[in-house]
Amino acid sequence: MKVVVALGGNALGKTPEEQLKLVKQTAKSLAGLIKAGHQVVISHGNGPQVGQINLGLSYAAEHGQGASFPFPECGALSQGYIGYHLQQSLKNALPDKDVATVITQILVNEKDSAFQNPTKPIGSFYSKEDAEKIAKEKGVTFKEDAGRGYRQVIASPLPEKIIELNSIKSLIESGTIVIAGGGGGVPVIKTSDGLKGVPAVIDKDRSSALLADNLSCDTLIILTAVDYVYTNFGKDNQKALTSLSVAEAEKDLADNQFAAGSMKPKVEACLSFVKNHPERKAIITSLSGLDDALAGKLGTVIHN
Ligand SMILES: Nc1ncnc2c1ncn2[C@@H]1O[C@H](COP(=O)(O)OP(=O)(O)O)[C@@H](O)[C@H]1O
Ligand SMILES: NC(=O)OP(=O)(O)O
Numbered sequence: 001m002k003v004v005v006a007l008g009g010n011a012l013g014k015t016p017e018e019q020l021k022l023v024k025q026t027a028k029s030l031a032g033l034i035k036a037g038h039q040v041v042i043s044h045g046n047g048p049q050v051g052q053i054n055l056g057l058s059y060a061a062e063h064g065q066g067a068s069f070p071f072p073e074c075g076a077l078s079q080g081y082i083g084y085h086l087q088q089s090l091k092n093a094l095p096d097k098d099v100a101t102v103i104t105q106i107l108v109n110e111k112d113s114a115f116q117n118p119t120k121p122i123g124s125f126y127s128k129e130d131a132e133k134i135a136k137e138k139g140v141t142f143k144e145d146a147g148r149g150y151r152q153v154i155a156s157p158l159p160e161k162i163i164e165l166n167s168i169k170s171l172i173e174s175g176t177i178v179i180a181g182g183g184g185g186v187p188v189i190k191t192s193d194g195l196k197g198v199p200a201v202i203d204k205d206r207s208s209a210l211l212a213d214n215l216s217c218d219t220l221i222i223l224t225a226v227d228y229v230y231t232n233f234g235k236d237n238q239k240a241l242t243s244l245s246v247a248e249a250e251k252d253l254a255d256n257q258f259a260a261g262s263m264k265p266k267v268e269a270c271l272s273f274v275k276n277h278p279e280r281k282a283i284i285t286s287l288s289g290l291d292d293a294l295a296g297k298l299g300t301v302i303h304n
Contacts, residue, residue, distance in 0.1 A: 001033075001038040001039070001218060001219050002038070002039040002215065002216065002217040002218055002219070003033070003038060003039065003040055003041070003212075003217055003218070003219040003220070003221055004041045004042075004043060004208050004211050004212035004215065004217055004219075004220050004221070005030060005033075005040060005041070005042050005043070005221045005223065005290075006042075006043045006044065006045070006204055006205060006208035006220070006221065006222045006223065007023070007026060007042070007043070007044040007045065007082075007086075007223050007287060008044075008045045008204075008222070008223060008224035008225065008287070009044065009045025009046045009047040009048055009049055009050075009082075009183070009204070010045065010047055010048055010224070010225060010262075011045075011223060011224045011225040011286070011287050012044070012045075012048070012049070012082065012287075014048065016081075016085075019049075019082070019085055020085050020088075020089070022287055023082075023085045023086055023089045024089045024092075025287070025288060026089075026223065026287050026288075026290065027086070027089035027090050027092070027093045028093055029290040029291050029294075030042065030090065030093070030290070031090065031093035031094050032291065033294070034094060034097070034177065035094070039172065039217075040177065041168070041172065041177075041178050041179075041180060041211065041212075041215060041217075042086060042090075042177070042178070042179045042180075043179070043180060043181040043182060043204055043207065043208045043211060044082050044083075044086065044179070044182050044183070044204065045183065045184070045204040045205075046075065046078035046079070046082060046182060046183030046184070046201070046204070047120065047121055047122045047123075047151075047201070048122070048123060048124065049078045049081060049082060049183075050071070050074050050075055050077075050078045050122055050123075050183055050201055051122035051123020051124065051151075051152060052123060052124070053069070053074045053077050053078055053081075054069065054071060054074045054122070054123070055123060057069040057074065070197065070199060071154065071197075071198075071199035071200065071201070072186050072187065072188070072197025072198065072199065073197070075183045075184075075185075075186045075187070075197075075201065076103055076186050078182065078183045079101065079103050079104065079182035079183055079186070080101070080103070082182055082183075083101030083103075083179045083182055084101070086099075086101065086179045087099045087100070087101055087179065090177055094177070097175070097176075097177055098174075098175065098176040098177065099176065099177045099179070100171055100176050100177070100178060100179070101178075101179040101180070101182070102164050102167055102168050102171065102178060102179070102180040103164075103186070104162060104163070104164050104168075104180045104181045104182065104185045104186065105163040105164065105185060105186045105187075105188045105195060105197075106159045106160070106161065106162055106163065106181070106184065106185030106186065106187060106188065106202055106207055106210075107159075107160045107161040107162075107163060107188055107189070107190065107195075108157035108158065108159065108160060108187045108188070108189060108198065108200065108202065109157060109158070109160060109189070110189040110198065112155075112157035112158060114155045114156050114157040114158070114200070115155045115157065115198075115200065116155075117155075118141050118143075118153040118154050118155045118156070119143070119153055119155075119156050119260060119261050120153055120154050120155070120156035120200075120201045120203060120261060121143065121145045121151035121152070121153055121261045121262070122151065122152055122153070122154055122201055123151060123152050124151070125145065125148055125149030125150065125151055126142065126149060126150045126151070127149065127150065128144075128150055130150075131150035131151075134152075140152050141153050143261065145259075145261060145262060146233075146259040146261070146262040146263070147234050147259075153261070154199070154200060154201050155199070155200040155201075156184075156200060156201055156202060156203050157187060157198075157200050157202065158202075158206060159184065159185060159187075159202050159203075159206055159207040159210050162180075162181065162185065162207070162210065162211060162214060163188065163195065164180065165214055168180045168211075168215075169215070172215070180211060181204065181207045181208060181210075181211045182204070183201065183202070183204060184201060184202030184203050184204040184206070184207045185202050185204075185207045187200045187201070187202050203265045203269070205222055205265045205266045205268075205269035205270075206265060206268070206269045206272075208220060208222065208269065209269040209270070209272050209273040209282075212273055213273060217280075218279055218280050218281070219280065219281055219282070219283070220269070220270060220273045220274075220280075220281075220282040220283075221282070221283045221284075221285075221290070221293070222266050222269070222270065222282070222283070222284045222285075223285060223286065223287045223289075223290060224266065224284065224285075224286065224287070225286060225287075226285075226286060227240070227285055227286045227289050227298050227299065228240035228241055228242070228284070228285065228298075228299060228300045229241045229244065229258070229263060229266070229267060229284050229300040231252060231257045232257070233257070233258075233259070233263070240300075241300045242299075242300060242301065243300070243301050243303070244267075244300055244301070244302045244303075245302075245303060245304065246271060246274060246275050246302075246303070246304055249267055249270070249271050249302060250271070252267070253267060253268065253271075266284055267284070267302070269282075270282035270284065270302040271302065274302055274303060274304055275304070276304075277304070278304045280303075280304075281301055281302065281303045282301070282302040282303075283299045283300065283301050283302070284299060284300045284302070285298055285299030285300065286298075286299075
């Protein structure tokens with residue numbers, strides 16, 4: 001199997017301690033896959049982390065402690081922070097292997113309509129009242145996130161091209177375990193001066209699907225906080241989906257079964273990866289469910 005495994009930012013806990021514990025557990029499952037001879041590339045989200053980094057550095061700047069950090073720089077910091085935990089945990093699980101995080105830039109289109117309609121939830125969850133107050137004070141946008149509260153949202157353009165793809169391929173060929181495309185990749189545009197970061201957060205599910213496609217993978221695994229994709233999620237009649245064909249997924253998407261900014265981009269990314277590729281499959285399950293999902297006992301499998 002050639003697989004990209006994407007770890008959800010929201011599933012990585014709220015503190016460095018929680019994140020390291022969760023990453024360590026997942027690294028054991030990933031190490032098992034690698035030991036079994038599969039080619040595994042790892043990516044991860046950064047929604048809560050990039051929001052916290054941005055908030056903390058903005059607060060410091062507002063209090064005269066250094067400069068404020070633009071979003072692309074915050075995205076790069078989040079790749080280092082989460083990549084460090086993954087690198088350390090994988091190295092501990094597989095001492096004979098080399099592990100490396102590639103700070104990854106991903107090209108987006110500056111005319112992408114996403115820049116006019118922010119949808120990507122970042123940072124912590126707030127009550128409606130607090131969200132309205134902060135939105136007014138700071139001139140930022142908040143949206144309700146899948147029944148969990150209100151979060152700041154930022155533009156989330158589509159990933160078009162992975163700038164460091166050749167470096168990622170070279171590292172894989174040398175036998176290195178690669179962590180890439182973290183936080184969806186730092187979004188950059190082409191200018192007459194070369195590449196330039198833009199204030200946005202790419203959806204890591206979409207960039208993980210692009211990475212898996214570019215690496216000719218047969219499998220994309222998205223690990224999040226739930227064991228399955230559900231229809232009627234959160235309602236009395238919610239139903240766990242063990243198997244989801246392209247046609248079924250398209251119908252459920254049209255029926256608005258999957259929340260925007262959370263489960264919808266995951267299902268769309270899996271669809272884009274498997275559609276018209278009968279040899280491919282995608283799995284959505286929980287971080288702790290990876291072993292069971294690989295044994296076919298848990299998770300939602302998206303297929304043709
Ligand atoms: N139809 C659905 N099925 C399962 N989970 C859903 C659904 N709709 C919304 N969700 C929510 O989406 C969350 C996963 O999205 P998110 O937290 O953004 O992912 P990530 O772990 O990648 O950061 C789940 O934990 C769940 O709360
Ligand atoms: N960048 C990104 O998609 O992050 P999450 O996985 O935290 O949503």
